[in-house]
Amino acid sequence: MNFTFAHNNLNVYDLEKSLDFYQKALNLKVEREKLADDESFKLVYLTDGVTPHLxxxxxxxxMDRPYELGDNEIHLAFAVDDFDAAYRKHKEMGCICFENPSMGIYFIEDPDGYWLEIVPGK
Structure with a gap:
């Protein structure tokens, strides 16, 4: 029996605002969408266009209020081929929430308060 990653899920309060953020900050694109028959929920799967992970x-x-994320100790990490350019872009967007220069990484925060780690590509 083998298991492989399929996707990670984040619940978002304002879908359009989140889609705009993920497109601008991380160049993610919509791969597919699913709207419930009763329109009670919508799933949008984003891809980097390179890896199979969504x-x-x-x-x-x-949902009538923003999500409460507690201690927010979970995060997703993204590797980037041009770390300095990504850093400048995220600085301009004002979404950098934590920097760790000694480790060579930083985190950005999405509209719902989720932290996303940015690491240099290998």
């Missing part, structure tokens, strides 16, 4: 954004129609 990010699933879930929007729930009846």
């Amino acid at each position: 990010l699933e954004l879930t929007w729930l129609r009846d």
